[in-house]
Amino acid sequence: MSNKEKGFILWFTGLSGAGKSTLSGLVAEELRRRGKKVEILDGDEVRENLSKGLGFSKEDRDTNIKRIGFVAKLLARNGVVAITAAISPYRETRDYVRSTYPDFVEVFVDCPLEKCIERDVKGLYKKALAGEIPQFTGVSDPYEPPLNPEIVVKTHEQTHEESVATIIRRLEELNYL
Amino acid sequence: MSNKEKGFILWFTGLSGAGKSTLSGLVAEELRRRGKKVEILDGDEVRENLSKGLGFSKEDRDTNIKRIGFVAKLLARNGVVAITAAISPYRETRDYVRSTYPDFVEVFVDCPLEKCIERDVKGLYKKALAGEIPQFTGVSDPYEPPLNPEIVVKTHEQTHEESVATIIRRLEELNYL
Numbered sequence: 001m002s003n004k005e006k007g008f009i010l011w012f013t014g015l016s017g018a019g020k021s022t023l024s025g026l027v028a029e030e031l032r033r034r035g036k037k038v039e040i041l042d043g044d045e046v047r048e049n050l051s052k053g054l055g056f057s058k059e060d061r062d063t064n065i066k067r068i069g070f071v072a073k074l075l076a077r078n079g080v081v082a083i084t085a086a087i088s089p090y091r092e093t094r095d096y097v098r099s100t101y102p103d104f105v106e107v108f109v110d111c112p113l114e115k116c117i118e119r120d121v122k123g124l125y126k127k128a129l130a131g132e133i134p135q136f137t138g139v140s141d142p143y144e145p146p147l148n149p150e151i152v153v154k155t156h157e158q159t160h161e162e163s164v165a166t167i168i169r170r171l172e173e174l175n176y177l
Numbered sequence: 178m179s180n181k182e183k184g185f186i187l188w189f190t191g192l193s194g195a196g197k198s199t200l201s202g203l204v205a206e207e208l209r210r211r212g213k214k215v216e217i218l219d220g221d222e223v224r225e226n227l228s229k230g231l232g233f234s235k236e237d238r239d240t241n242i243k244r245i246g247f248v249a250k251l252l253a254r255n256g257v258v259a260i261t262a263a264i265s266p267y268r269e270t271r272d273y274v275r276s277t278y279p280d281f282v283e284v285f286v287d288c289p290l291e292k293c294i295e296r297d298v299k300g301l302y303k304k305a306l307a308g309e310i311p312q313f314t315g316v317s318d319p320y321e322p323p324l325n326p327e328i329v330v331k332t333h334e335q336t337h338e339e340s341v342a343t344i345i346r347r348l349e350e351l352n353y354l
Binding site: 037039049050063066071075078079080 | 214216226227229240243244247248251252255256257
């Protein structure tokens with residue numbers, strides 16, 4: 001199997017509203033256009049199907065992320081690009097998932113908290129800041145940015161198209177495309 | 178994509194000790210020999226990775242089975258033969274999973290309870306019959322056999338090799354191989 005037919009895990013991480021879902025969808029489109037098999041494991045869909053009943057404590061978040069990692073690994077080792085787009089706030093948990101599979105590419109969707117609050121795509125920051133959502137990442141719960149992500153995109157400085165181009169170029173450099 | 182490159186779900190169901198794990202391993206070997214991509218979602222492995230904390234109430238069992246079904250579907254639609262080997266005692270839940278994916282092949286590993294108790298591979302029946310394991314399928318919890326499974330193997334009448342041959346032949350007839 002050539003490297004280009006290989007599956008891998010493309011792991012988006014970043015604050016709520018940073019642009020993970022949008023970017024993962026656009027990257028998936030481009031990868032499919034290039035003939036890759038792609039699955040997006042979105043935070044909400046996975047919570048519904050794999051983690052119903054789990055809350056947002058550190059332990060529950062970790063369990064959710066490890067489950068996403070387990071499924072991503074099963075897909076990747078069968079030639080699929082497994083894209084995940086959950087907040088995944090804890091560095092140690094992301095690094096744990098990284099340790100379970102060699103072809104792991106971390107994409108830090110770097111957007112300052114103020115910008116995410118300004119956008120407030122889902123209206124969640126307003127509620128979180130009003131104290132209506134406990135344990136909200138960035139407001140009342142920590143977010144630990146990656147120290148050495150393979151890819152960084154800055155959605156407050158780049159258009160989505162530019163961010164997608166950055167990701168695809170880097171995947172080519174890493175010999176995944 | 179030709180039918181022969183298609184993924185599908187091969188869903189083993191049957192009592193504890195009926196032979197699901199052994200048969201699923203042997204079938205997986207034969208399928209890999211034929212060039213298929215295969216993943217086995219074993220009851221215990223999946224409980225560890227996807228369902229830690231769940232018990233054996235009907236509700237928890239159903240949740241576990243639905244999670245296995247969700248992952249099996251993700252694999253199958255990417256060209257993998259997703260083999261599952263959990264007891265999956267409830268007919269309605271198996272039929273629910275069937276309804277989520279068109280290429281679903283149910284294998285009933287039919288072995289009478291007395292035979293399973295006689296074998297008692299894991300020593301679990303002894304404990305269950307002594308009342309040490311509550312909600313044990315076949316002893317203190319129901320098992321609902323499939324009404325119209327695509328494949329039936331009788332491990333008390335056939336050798337494992339014969340059962341594997343039955344399964345492979347039927348998969349050929351169904352045009353999956």
